[in-house]
Amino acid sequence: MSDDLISKKELLELTGISYGQLYRWKRKNLIPEEWFIRKSTFTGQETFFPREKILARIEKIKDMKDDLSLDQLADMFSPNPMETTLNKEEVLKRNIVSKIALEFYVSHEGERDLFTFEHILHAYILEKLLQTGEMSLEEGTILLEVLGTHYEKFRGKSCDLILLRKMGISTFILLSNPSEIYFDTGAKVVARLNVTSCIEELKIKISESEG
Amino acid sequence: MEENHRRDLVIAGTGSAAGGSYHLVKVSGNGNLSGDFNCVNLRIHGKANIDGNVTAQSTLISGTANINGDLRSEQMKIQGTAKVNGDMTCNDMKLHGNTKIKGNLVGEEIKIEGGTTIAGDCEAEEFFIKGVFSIGGLLNAGNIEIHLYGGCQAKEIGGEKIKVKKPSMAFHLKKLILTYLFQINVGLVTDSIEGDEIYLEHTKAKVVRGNNVTIGPGCEIELVEYKNSFDCDKGSKVNENQKI
DSSP states (O other): OGGGEEEHHHHHHHHOOOHHHHHHHHHTTSSOGGGOEEEEETTEEEEEEEHHHHHHHHHHHHHHTTTSOHHHHHHHHSSSOOOOEEEHHHHHHTTSSOHHHHHHHHHHHOOOSEEEHHHHHHHHHHHHHHHTTOSOHHHHHHHHHHHHHHGGGGTTSOEEEEEEEETTEEEEEEEESSOOOOOOTTOEEEEEEEHHHHHHHHHHHHHHHHO | OOGGGOEEEEEOSEEEEEEEEEEEEEESSEEEEEEEEEEEEEEESSEEEEESOEEEEEEEESSEEEESSOEEEEEEEEOSEEEESSOEEEEEEEEEEEEEESSOEEEEEEEEEEEEEESSOEEEEEEEEEEEEEEEEEEEEEEEEEEESSEEEEEEEEEEEEEEEOOOTGGGHHHHHHHHHHTOOOEEEEEEEEEEEEEESSEEEEEEEEEEEEEOTTOEEEEEEEEEEEEEOTTOEEEEEEEO
């Protein structure tokens, strides 16, 4: 467990940011509250962070803070959807979702002129899972159904998507994050996706292709 | 909802009312309000018990208010006593008097002259206090200025500029005599202080970490970690200091 964590002191040394910046970013919700993990050490209580997540996040903030204000950055990292609608040509032209995935999405969800952020997100998750080869097209149908009916309940919250297979039968699970879940030995977790980080990636993709 | 069509709710005397959307909610006697309120102006001059969440653009409490829920207001002025059982969120906040918050206090500019108890965290861009406070969690603000008028405590303090001062004797002789008479310990007690520019007086802390740390008189600090500069007054005790 301790390998995955990084102390506050080490983090500041590694990234070269100051305490002031760290607290400022926390105030602006650029770093989520649940990443601040308190543990007691021999010097008293210390704060630790999940190593990979925080280092990636700070790199991203440092890269983008010259172009965007802190509030814009906060929107980018929050699990709330963007208020963007794009039409089909734009989605394809900007290379946000590939043609195959989008066609598949449209064939199940119906043709439409405008895609809201949530539509694009569903198509994006679909593409991600298809691309890695972890999911078959048939399962893609179930995926869209699950996201379509249940994702709404997790709107603005952090959640994970799990693809589970057992004896050739597959099923999707949407699960709030952080939470623990265990399966019997016969079940195989084929893929586990953090929907919040998908949203983040998608937001970056959309805003980068805008500029 | 369009603001023009909202009605006013005025309780002068004793009365009770249910929640809803109003233009003005004014209690100048004794009011029991239940339900969630959404209003432009909230004025409490007498005593009000509100059982629900309140959202207002401008809030003035000059009597006593007990809110069993969250209080959200763009502007807020509290001159009497306020108890909030949930979180308090406000852009521009001025507190004179006594305030107790069971949740978190979040604001842009917070100015406090009086006593404040916050069970959770306190976040602001500007945090200025003259008085006494107790914060159960983290005090996190860009600019923190604390003028000690009694025993103050916070679990942790973090920010960019942190300044803790005890007012000079000449101006507050009366208060000083009072504090010596009642033997109230004037000072700040906290586990850790972390910031860029730090100046402390009469502070007891386990760890102080910062770029430029200046320790004024009357401090007791176990460990100071600094990046650029460290200064310590003769009348203070710092067990250990480390340059990183």
